[in-house]
Amino acid sequence: MATTPPPSATTPSPTTPPAPTTPPAPPAPTIEPVTAADLGPSWRPGCPTDPQQLRRVEINYIGFDGQTHRGALIVNEDLADEVIAIFDQLLAMQYPIEKIRTVDNYPNADDELSMEDNNTSAFNCRDIPGTGRWALHAYGRAIDLNPLITPSVARPGAFQPKNAAPYLDRSRTDPGILHAGDPVVRVFTDRGWRWGGYWRTPIDYQHFER
Numbered sequence: 001m002a003t004t005p006p007p008s009a010t011t012p013s014p015t016t017p018p019a020p021t022t023p024p025a026p027p028a029p030t031i032e033p034v035t036a037a038d039l040g041p042s043w044r045p046g047c048p049t050d051p052q053q054l055r056r057v058e059i060n061y062i063g064f065d066g067q068t069h070r071g072a073l074i075v076n077e078d079l080a081d082e083v084i085a086i087f088d089q090l091l092a093m094q095y096p097i098e099k100i101r102t103v104d105n106y107p108n109a110d111d112e113l114s115m116e117d118n119n120t121s122a123f124n125c126r127d128i129p130g131t132g133r134w135a136l137h138a139y140g141r142a143i144d145l146n147p148l149i150t151p152s153v154a155r156p157g158a159f160q161p162k163n164a165a166p167y168l169d170r171s172r173t174d175p176g177i178l179h180a181g182d183p184v185v186r187v188f189t190d191r192g193w194r195w196g197g198y199w200r201t202p203i204d205y206q207h208f209e210r
């Protein structure tokens with residue numbers, strides 16, 4: 001006996017609305033142990049902090065292209081969770097960061113090269129220039145943020161990095177430049193971090209430490 005196909009078989013199914021185009025959430029931040037080999041030229045025997053006391057923290061950030069990127073910082077184990085909270089907050093505020101790479105990506109882990117590249121970094125076993133004392137970077141307890149556009153100024157005409165002359169003009173308000181009391185500065189200082197922008201010698205606009 002002949003059967004009539006049910007109407008649904010020939011009726012086009014209703015058009016499914018397109019899925020919303022929100023990008024997938026970036027992967028969650030991570031904290032991993034590091035070895036001396038992982039740290040490359042940024043660590044050597046005699047440094048005041050052992051690799052076991054340091055962690056590799058991967059976080060997400062907004063680049064100057066407006067896109068979300070993944071970055072890596074080496075920080076003291078004591079600060080790893082807090083650094084993640086700080087960068088989560090900077091991401092939510094859409095504070096732009098040019099790049100976040102560990103300094104062993106630069107020849108001899110040279111801080112000048114990292115700063116000239118406007119690279120945000122934390123751990124580096126180095127002293128405070130001209131003092132012979134360890135910088136808090138050597139303990140993984142300091143972060144330099146967008147260091148080309150937020151230079152370190154020892155005195156008029158003496159600044160780092162050497163290509164930062166256009167950014168000595170503190171009336172500039174380009175995205176990423178930091179000023180006293182900015183919400184981005186307060187993300188750090190409200191947690192008890194010190195900002196080098198409040199110092200006198202040098203005035204270290206890129207530097208936060210705890």
Ligand SMILES: [Zn+2]
Nearest residue numbers: 142143144207
């Ligand atoms: Zn610094």
